Amino acid sequence: MxxxxxxxxxxxxxxxxxxxxxxxxxxxxxxxxxxxxxxxxxxxxxxxxxxxxxxxxxxxxxxxxxxxxxxxxxxxxxxxxxxxxxxxxxxxxxxxxxxxxxxxxxxxxxxxxxxxxxxxxxxxxxxFDQRHHPSHQAMREAIVAGAIGCVTAIRIAYACWVDAGWAGDNWRADPARAGGGALMDLAPHGIDLAEFLLGEPVVDIAALTQRQVQDYAVDDGALLIGRTAAGVLVQLHVAYNCPEALPRRRLEVLGSTGQLLAERTMGQTAGGRVWRIDGRLGLRAPLPVPDAGASPFARQMAAFEQWLRGSGDAAAFSLERDVHTMRLLDRAYASARPRAHPDEVAGCP
Incomplete structure (x- = not known):
């Protein structure tokens, strides 16, 4: 209190x-x-x-x-x-x-x-600031309202370029201080966002990791697949090896009657664009996003204060959900297998 x-x-x-x-x-x-x-x-x-x-x-x-x-x-x-x-x-x-x-x-x-x-x-x-992004909250409301029918899958691409010299002290490339690489850093956002959009937990998960481009000891990319309690499939591509000028932040929610597509919404700032695509004709229409310019961080900090005061969304923060996310990350890393031939040269020439 x-x-x-x-x-x-x-x-x-x-x-x-x-x-x-x-x-x-x-x-x-x-x-x-x-x-x-x-x-x-x-x-x-x-x-x-x-x-x-x-x-x-x-x-x-x-x-x-x-x-x-x-x-x-x-x-x-x-x-x-x-x-x-x-x-x-x-x-x-x-x-x-x-x-x-x-x-x-x-x-x-x-x-x-x-x-x-x-x-x-x-x-x-x-x-998890992504659950406070105005575009993502609008997408959740559209899903609940049945805008795309029965949700079947979520696909997320959340990638960036983080090389060894990205910062003066790039602790994200140090396994002892970071705990992992792109998977540990970026996948938590994707997992939490998928659960937020669907209102249900991811229960099954597996991953493949890579050290393909960057010269450091943590993974610079990962693909994760999962499934929610109700059977929705979840796919995440997270990476530290994607050039910044490429399309690298994309969120798709597929349903039985349509699709929600968000581009450049995943990140620390507001903005990006969201569309609903009709499943019968393929027509694309912008999804209205109230308060579209609001900072996800400002909304997160306001939500935390409201939560402490006993008002606002009681489910906005959850210790048990946070530990659950860590369990999923642990299982994802455990499922990632080394290359079949340990002497094979890893990465791009």
């Missing part, structure tokens, strides 16, 4: 890990949603200077942030291997937590985090 301060002012946020996602998207989102950036914890001096410029108190260590009563919720955006320590520390101080995806680097870590959250009795959510 929020204290009395939260009933009269915007939610006071503390941010642990002030990298580009926090700086460019999450913090602008929380401010746009009416929240307040109270404190930031990050070991990098440049990140702390940027936080100070925004009016936040900035420290290298998270303890003082967690001790501050003005911090009413914590957003964790550290590299993946540091999620557990940050979440468990916040739980010990009784702070609600919104944690970036993936929840952790391993299923075991995610389960340990979930146990700490339950013991502390705090509110916890994983930051």
């Amino acid at each position: 929020l204290d009395a301060l939260a009933t009269t002012t915007g939610l006071g946020w503390g941010v642990i890990g002030f990298g580009w996602v926090a700086q460019d998207y999450a913090v602008p989102g929380l401010l746009n949603a009416g929240g307040r950036l109270v404190a930031v914890a990050d070991p990098d001096a440049r990140a702390r200077r940027r936080a100070t410029a925004l009016g936040a108190r900035a420290e290298a260590d998270m303890r003082s942030l967690l001790e501050d009563p003005a911090v009413q919720a914590v957003y964790v955006a550290t590299p993946n291997h540091l999620h557990r320590a940050a979440v468990e520390a916040a739980a010990a101080f009784g702070k609600p937590v919104l944690c970036e995806k993936p929840m952790a680097t391993t299923l075991a870590e995610a389960e340990a985090m979930a146990a700490a959250v339950r013991r502390a009795g705090i509110s916890f959510g994983t930051a």
